[in-house]
Amino acid sequence: MMRAFRLYAAQSSAAIRTSFSDRGNFAIQVGGMIVNDIFFLTLWVLFFAGFRSIGGWTLSDMALLFGLTMSVVGISGVFFGGYRDMAATLLRGELDALLTQPKGLIPRLLARESIATAWGDLAGAVFVLGVFAKLEWTDLPALLLAIAAGTTVYVSASISFASLAFWAAGARTFARDLTDFMLLFSSYPGSIYQGAVKTIAFTILPAGFVVLAPMGMVRNPGAQTLALVLFGAVVYGAIAVGLFHLGVARYRRGASPSM
Amino acid sequence: MRRDLTAAAVALRVGAGQAMAGWTVLAGRCLFYVLIMTVLSALWDKVAAEPARGAIALPAGGLVLYVLATEWITLSLPAVHMRFEDDIRSGGLEPHLLRPKFYLLQSLAQSLGGTLVRLAALGGTAVVWLAVTGRQGPPAATYPYLFVLGVLAVTVGMLLYAVAGLCAFWTRRILPVQLVIQKLMFLLGGLFAPISLYPDWLRKLAEATPFAAHLYWAGVQALAPSGAMFLTAAAWQVLWIVLLSLLCLALWRAGLAKVLREGGV
Amino acid sequence: MSAVITVKSLSKAYRYARRRGGFFEAFSPEHVTIEAVAGVDFEIARGERVAIIGPNGAGKSTTLKMLSGILEPSGGEASVLGLTPWRERKALAYKIGVVFGQRSQLWGELPARESFTLLRHIYDQEAAPFAKRLGELTERFALTDLLDQPVHRMSLGQRMRCEITASLLHGPGLLFLDEPTIGLDVTAKAAIRDFIREHARDHGQTVLLTSHDTRDIELVCDRVIVVNQGRIVVDQPTDQLRRRFLGRKIITFQSAGQGVSLNLPGVTRRLSEAHATILEVDTKLTRVEQVIAAAMADGGIEDVTIEDPPMEEVIADIYASTHAT
Numbered sequence: 112m113m114r115a116f117r118l119y120a121a122q123s124s125a126a127i128r129t130s131f132s133d134r135g136n137f138a139i140q141v142g143g144m145i146v147n148d149i150f151f152l153t154l155w156v157l158f159f160a161g162f163r164s165i166g167g168w169t170l171s172d173m174a175l176l177f178g179l180t181m182s183v184v185g186i187s188g189v190f191f192g193g194y195r196d197m198a199a200t201l202l203r204g205e206l207d208a209l210l211t212q213p214k215g216l217i218p219r220l221l222a223r224e225s226i227a228t229a230w231g232d233l234a235g236a237v238f239v240l241g242v243f244a245k246l247e248w249t250d251l252p253a254l255l256l257a258i259a260a261g262t263t264v265y266v267s268a269s270i271s272f273a274s275l276a277f278w279a280a281g282a283r284t285f286a287r288d289l290t291d292f293m294l295l296f297s298s299y300p301g302s303i304y305q306g307a308v309k310t311i312a313f314t315i316l317p318a319g320f321v322v323l324a325p326m327g328m329v330r331n332p333g334a335q336t337l338a339l340v341l342f343g344a345v346v347y348g349a350i351a352v353g354l355f356h357l358g359v360a361r362y363r364r365g366a367s368p369s370m
Numbered sequence: 371m372r373r374d375l376t377a378a379a380v381a382l383r384v385g386a387g388q389a390m391a392g393w394t395v396l397a398g399r400c401l402f403y404v405l406i407m408t409v410l411s412a413l414w415d416k417v418a419a420e421p422a423r424g425a426i427a428l429p430a431g432g433l434v435l436y437v438l439a440t441e442w443i444t445l446s447l448p449a450v451h452m453r454f455e456d457d458i459r460s461g462g463l464e465p466h467l468l469r470p471k472f473y474l475l476q477s478l479a480q481s482l483g484g485t486l487v488r489l490a491a492l493g494g495t496a497v498v499w500l501a502v503t504g505r506q507g508p509p510a511a512t513y514p515y516l517f518v519l520g521v522l523a524v525t526v527g528m529l530l531y532a533v534a535g536l537c538a539f540w541t542r543r544i545l546p547v548q549l550v551i552q553k554l555m556f557l558l559g560g561l562f563a564p565i566s567l568y569p570d571w572l573r574k575l576a577e578a579t580p581f582a583a584h585l586y587w588a589g590v591q592a593l594a595p596s597g598a599m600f601l602t603a604a605a606w607q608v609l610w611i612v613l614l615s616l617l618c619l620a621l622w623r624a625g626l627a628k629v630l631r632e633g634g635v
Numbered sequence: 636m637s638a639v640i641t642v643k644s645l646s647k648a649y650r651y652a653r654r655r656g657g658f659f660e661a662f663s664p665e666h667v668t669i670e671a672v673a674g675v676d677f678e679i680a681r682g683e684r685v686a687i688i689g690p691n692g693a694g695k696s697t698t699l700k701m702l703s704g705i706l707e708p709s710g711g712e713a714s715v716l717g718l719t720p721w722r723e724r725k726a727l728a729y730k731i732g733v734v735f736g737q738r739s740q741l742w743g744e745l746p747a748r749e750s751f752t753l754l755r756h757i758y759d760q761e762a763a764p765f766a767k768r769l770g771e772l773t774e775r776f777a778l779t780d781l782l783d784q785p786v787h788r789m790s791l792g793q794r795m796r797c798e799i800t801a802s803l804l805h806g807p808g809l810l811f812l813d814e815p816t817i818g819l820d821v822t823a824k825a826a827i828r829d830f831i832r833e834h835a836r837d838h839g840q841t842v843l844l845t846s847h848d849t850r851d852i853e854l855v856c857d858r859v860i861v862v863n864q865g866r867i868v869v870d871q872p873t874d875q876l877r878r879r880f881l882g883r884k885i886i887t888f889q890s891a892g893q894g895v896s897l898n899l900p901g902v903t904r905r906l907s908e909a910h911a912t913i914l915e916v917d918t919k920l921t922r923v924e925q926v927i928a929a930a931m932a933d934g935g936i937e938d939v940t941i942e943d944p945p946m947e948e949v950i951a952d953i954y955a956s957t958h959a960t
Contacts, residue, residue: 114759117756118753118756121752121753125742125745125749125750125753128745128749129742129745132744132785139545140545142546143545143546146546146550147549147553150556150557153557154556154557154562158563161567162420163420165413165416165417204738207700207705207735207738208733208735208738208739208740210703210724211728212728212740212757212758213726213728214725281394284398288401288402291402292402295405295406295409296409299412299413303413303416304412305412308412363705364707365647365649365697365706366649366650
């Protein structure tokens with residue numbers, strides 16, 4: 112267990128240093144993402160200045176949602192950045208080299224890349240959560256747990272989407288689109304979703320478990336909200352591992368699309 | 371001149387053909403359009419249903435039709451800036467310079483070809499989405515006018531991105547320029563809400579920018595169709611198409627002179 | 636000598652949907668089955684260096700993938716170092732080294748040294764013996780100056796030397812190489828062949844390689860397995876094969892005037908035109924320099940190129956001869 116963690120840390124740090132290697136590019140990417148995030152924040156500030164609330168959500172709720180989403184995307188990107196292009200990586204046949212080595216495949220795939228823009232998201236997240244979300248220090252444990260659970264669901268769902276590449280070559284862009292859709296659902300007030308849209312947000316594109324349920328736990332800590340958050344993390348984690356390994360079994364039978 | 375236009379027309383057809391051949395990508399974009407409209411319409415419906423009204427009064431009927439139009443335009447846009455950056459930075463320009471036809475016109479025409487296909491596909495998606503969700507759309511008689519404004523709007527947007535792309539002659543990465551232009555499109559162009567909801571001074575300023583010509587005017591036409599508004603919109607759009615074309619031409623000439631003088635970028 | 640690899644009627648069939656152009660056809664694909672490997676048998680003893688050669692699509696890489704545990708066969712058995720590769724992939728991974736010529740296992744932007752350190756963690760190696768082995772390998776492979784250079788700034792030959800080093804760092808007793816010299820220039824190829832041969836000889840390592848280049852086989856391997864359409868056509872020592880098929884050179888002369896005409900034993904004319912003559916030389920009967928000297932003496936030679944016959948031709952010859960007898 113300790114060994115596995117040390118290996119992950121070593122790989123992840125190599126990936127992070129790789130993302131730093133072109134300093135100019137790194138600065139532009141991080142800066143660009145900060146500009147992007149500030150823009151969206153400004154938009155929401157203007158929005159709430161005009162409309163006060165959306166279905167009971169106020170600016171501080173929106174800031175918490177936005178901060179959680181940015182934290183999840185930031186941590187996923189910095190430490191598990193391989194999730195982003197995993198389908199393309201699988202389709203390029205890069206699994207072969209990993210299969211000849213003795214370590215677990217999912218950690219190897221996640222740690223192979225670190226995304227520079229994610230640092231911009233992390234910086235934005237700290238700013239938004241600290242200034243706009245109206246949080247107390249006592250909220251910190253729940254907040255950290257919320258981010259950890261949200262990251263688990265987000266990365267797990269992305270792995271599940273990428274695993275589609277074991278069945279269809281078209282998954283290269285489709286998997287990324289699905290991840291983007293999930294992110295889109297995670298960027299708007301939960302109060303606007305009803306009926307079928309709400310069902311989607313808590314199933315196929317689990318924005319509900321990436322941010323909405325974790326956010327509910329931060330606002331109303333308790334056994335029930337905690338259970339829902341943990342339930343989401345465990346279920347989506349299990350689905351991702353199961354689907355990925357089903358896919359690898361298929362790949363090793365030589366039945367996957369020409370890789 | 372006539373031959374140049376013929377060549378541009380062929381490039382436009384090639385671009386349209388490419389967009390149609392990649393029908394899976396096109397279908398993905400239509401799906402994305404449906405999803406984002408599902409979210410944004412839910413948002414605006416919720417705001418419209420809010421009992422305690424805020425400082426801003428929404429137009430009757432909400433803003434769904436406005437956002438439907440602005441997203442229609444935004445999702446149709448080509449990544450012409452990335453194409454220019456690639457060509458200029460990778461030396462891919464050279465083979466084009468050896469050809470007798472004008473690179474700038476050729477590649478813009480090709481991009482516009484793909485854009486028109488997307489505009490048609492997404493437009494169809496919008497009509498279907500309105501029917502399926504049971505929403506009242508603009509009167510069918512206004513569709514031709516909306517399409518004209520849509521075509522002019524994507525042309526303005528494409529030229530704005532072309533300006534960003536041509537900056538590659540001077541900067542290694544155009545991403546910052548692209549992001550600034552994109553955000554100005556959203557903010558001054560009014561992607562999510564009409565600029566008429568802004569404070570008066572900001573509205574006046576925004577209306578005169580190319581960003582409003584890119585999004586706002588077509589969006590307003592979808593929300594409240596009127597003949598007078600159509601003419602105002604088209605006039606602003608044509609004005610900006612002319613000005614931005616001249617700017618692109620000037621940037622191209624200056625950039626090319628730099629390449630020819632210094633032997634590269 | 637004990638067998639390191641035992642293969643019995645190993646086979647692999649792929650089934651795939653043949654795509655036909657249009658939109659609606661995408662939903663009713665036609666299924667085609669292809670037998671990539673159709674029941675092969677062989678044994679490889681400890682310390683043997685064996686080449687699997689064959690034209691594209693003959694089943695070389697598929698065989699290598701099955702033996703390294705990446706791919707499950709559709710039939711037959713195999714034992715590699717006492718393990719069934721596709722069932723005990725991870726256990727086997729510690730004992731084998733694998734190099735894919737067209738795929739890198741190094742982190743491009745980082746110095747090679749860092750990739751090597753990561754591989755130490757991946758293979759659970761203790762620091763001290765690892766450092767010793769890395770020291771030996773870098774010295775033997777002349778990598779000492781390259782260790783702190785990012786891999787993506789290296790030449791292809793330098794990168795391949797690092798790839799091979801990376802595959803040996805955990806001290807595997809068995810090395811799989813898939814096209815290790817593909818795309819390299821002559822000097823780089825020579826360095827890699829020398830290294831693989833000497834390292835394997837000194838460490839009693841077993842090597843199984845696939846290649847398109849007949850020189851890889853001649854200079855590295857002592858046994859050759861020729862496959863075609865998923866079946867073994869020939870399995871014999873390189874010496875024997877060399878005598879029959881590999882000792883040939885193709886020499887092309889460009890001349891100002893008429894073509895070159897020579898009458899030497901083992902030299903046959905393949906093409907003769909006004910300015911070009913292509914000769915095939917059996918080097919056991921006449922050495923290359925004798926042919927060139929004779930042609931030069933004739934005068935009027937402007938240019939000479941010496942090549943090995945292409946793999947496809949060699950295999951066609953072998954195939955023809957085994958089917959004739």
